[in-house]
Amino acid sequence: MRQVLGIPAGAAIATAVVAASHSAPVVTTWGQVRNRVLPRLAGVGARDGVALTFDDGPDPVSTPAFLDALDALSVRATFFLLGTLVARAPSLTAEITAAGHEVAVHGWDHRSMLLRLPPAALDGLRRARDVITAASGATPTMYRPPFGQLSVSALAGARGAGLQTVLWTVWGADWAASATPESVLHELGEPRGGATILLHDSDCTSTPGSWRTTLAALPRVVEQCAAAGLAVRPLGEHLHQAMMPPVPPPLPATVGPPAPSVIP
Numbered sequence: 001m002r003q004v005l006g007i008p009a010g011a012a013i014a015t016a017v018v019a020a021s022h023s024a025p026v027v028t029t030w031g032q033v034r035n036r037v038l039p040r041l042a043g044v045g046a047r048d049g050v051a052l053t054f055d056d057g058p059d060p061v062s063t064p065a066f067l068d069a070l071d072a073l074s075v076r077a078t079f080f081l082l083g084t085l086v087a088r089a090p091s092l093t094a095e096i097t098a099a100g101h102e103v104a105v106h107g108w109d110h111r112s113m114l115l116r117l118p119p120a121a122l123d124g125l126r127r128a129r130d131v132i133t134a135a136s137g138a139t140p141t142m143y144r145p146p147f148g149q150l151s152v153s154a155l156a157g158a159r160g161a162g163l164q165t166v167l168w169t170v171w172g173a174d175w176a177a178s179a180t181p182e183s184v185l186h187e188l189g190e191p192r193g194g195a196t197i198l199l200h201d202s203d204c205t206s207t208p209g210s211w212r213t214t215l216a217a218l219p220r221v222v223e224q225c226a227a228a229g230l231a232v233r234p235l236g237e238h239l240h241q242a243m244m245p246p247v248p249p250p251l252p253a254t255v256g257p258p259a260p261s262v263i264p
């Protein structure tokens with residue numbers, strides 16, 4: 001019988017069909033179309049600010065430098081964490097929340113969700129959520145899949161684990177070997193109210209040392225947002241504030257009954 005990767009052809013096709021039925025990407029993970037059509041998934045939030053998010057940590061080599069930089073900038077952010085790394089660095093995970101930042105789930109590991117069946121996806125997300133909760137003392141409410149790859153398994157797993165799936169509206173492409181602080185700023189473009197910025201505080205899945213480029217760009221990213229009059233917030237607050245009703249205009253000065261005329 002014809003073999004595909006050592007598996008009989010018929011079985012290989014059946015496996016592929018089963019996998020595809022659970023893993024078919026359900027939306028594009030790229031571009032402005034997603035931001036407009038699915039703003040909640042993209043992380044479009046309150047128009048008076050931007051959300052700052054970091055993926056792929058916690059990394060004892062690099063994450064502490066980001067915590068120091070954010071402290072110096074008086075900015076709080078959201079860290080999408082990997083369960084395997086949290087298990088190795090629980091005290092660093094606790095430092096993230098102790099510094100006022102938000103923690104969220106990036107997965108148990110950084111493998112693609114496209115070929116994972118629903119039970120495995122759900123199991124991985126629950127494990128990641130639980131290890132982050134135990135280490136940080138905060139229960140994550142959001143999930144961003146590795147590579148931003150969405151699938152039925154990823155979305156159903158997130159729902160089953162009580163997590164809202166949120167991607168990003170702009171990224172700095174800071175993982176590339178060719179990235180520089182200038183290229184990161186260029187990729188991000190002019191700050192826009194409502195945006196969710198994706199950067200990386202770890203190079204565990206990208207070019208070794210690339211986090212140094214991100215770190216060097218960070219003050220200017222925050223500076224540009226401030227210059228544009230935009231607050232920089234963690235993602236949860238960013239989304240929450242977008243759902244708040246607009247502040248009503250101030251009431252007109254109270255008009256009471258006319259003061260009694262004084263009879264001389």
Ligand SMILES: [Zn+2]
Pocket residue numbers: 055056106110146147205
């Ligand atoms: Zn990642």
